[in-house]
Amino acid sequence: MAATQSRGGGGVVPVQVDEEHGRRRQGGAAPQEEEEEAAEKPELRRGPWTVDEDHILVNYIADNGEGRWNSLARAAGLKRTGKSCRLRWLNYLRPDVKRGNFTADEQLLILDLHTRWGNRWSKIAQHLPGRTDNEIKNYWRTRVQKHAKQLNCDASSKRFKDAMRYLWMPHLVDATATADDEYHQHQAAAAGNIDGLLAGGDVDHVQHALAAGVAAAMASSSSDSLASEPYSYEDGGLLASLRAGDDMQLVMSGGGWAAAQAQEANDQGLWPSSSGHGLSSSVQAAAGGAGQFEDPELSGWVQGFSDSIITGNLWALEEIWKMQ
């Protein structure tokens, strides 16, 4: 268990805190009153959690359940605010917290949901089992906003959202499709193996074959979510449409100039091929159509965007593709 803190804001600084709101006090009380209160209230710890504190919190919650965080903190003997305990549990110690990089599936979902809901991190997190709002928020701020900056636009701007739709999300859809293919190949192989075992009456080995097949499929897939419950893609979502194969046709009125440029870039071998497909097939599909963007201003911007892909800023796009 990764209770050892390798990172974390602030040192472990004992500090007097307004326990109810987790706020540092900002004067107000007379010195004598402060001394009296300090005598009544235990010194609170801040900063990274220790292994011992983690154990105490986990064991207490295992015995008594979560909730009532302030009283929980006191009852467990932790010199932490209730808020701090809640945060530690929800973001780190909870058994179902998923660790590691976001899968392409998850990235797609985040992009899609953020397009709809904006910075409603907790709401977005509800649709990503095992992921916390804090993690998603950090992902957005450190990765997505970084690339928005590289593309010289605001992450919340329509332009950046369009760049996500036309260039980023189709690529991720391809990436997950590739993972799906490999996953199903492993599943099929495992199924064949199991068929043979059953035919031979070798029931004892069926379970092992099943486990091995699932493990191989999971290992081969960039997305462990593919091996578990699929996410629910809500009706009418762009992601669902992309998944369904509508591709760019849905969001562009025809292929458009950008897709043609993308196709050209692909022909010249300028596109990264992390998914193994070279140019995203969704983008390629878009390139096959004809027409213009509905928003003429966007059309001009996408042209500049694509120019930068083809000329100087390829590295920036490669960074984006690497994010799967």
Next chain:
DNA sequence: AATGCCTTCAACCGCGGGTGT
């Protein structure tokens, strides 16, 4: 090897809303 800058992310802060008295 030493140094400084950059990136990541756990933890904190401030605030608002809900609930109980």
Next chain:
DNA sequence: CACACCCGCGGTTGAAGGCAT
């Protein structure tokens, strides 16, 4: 109604580790 308490959310901070020079 007023107040206190509690919880959860979104924004921000800063230490640790990675990377470039």
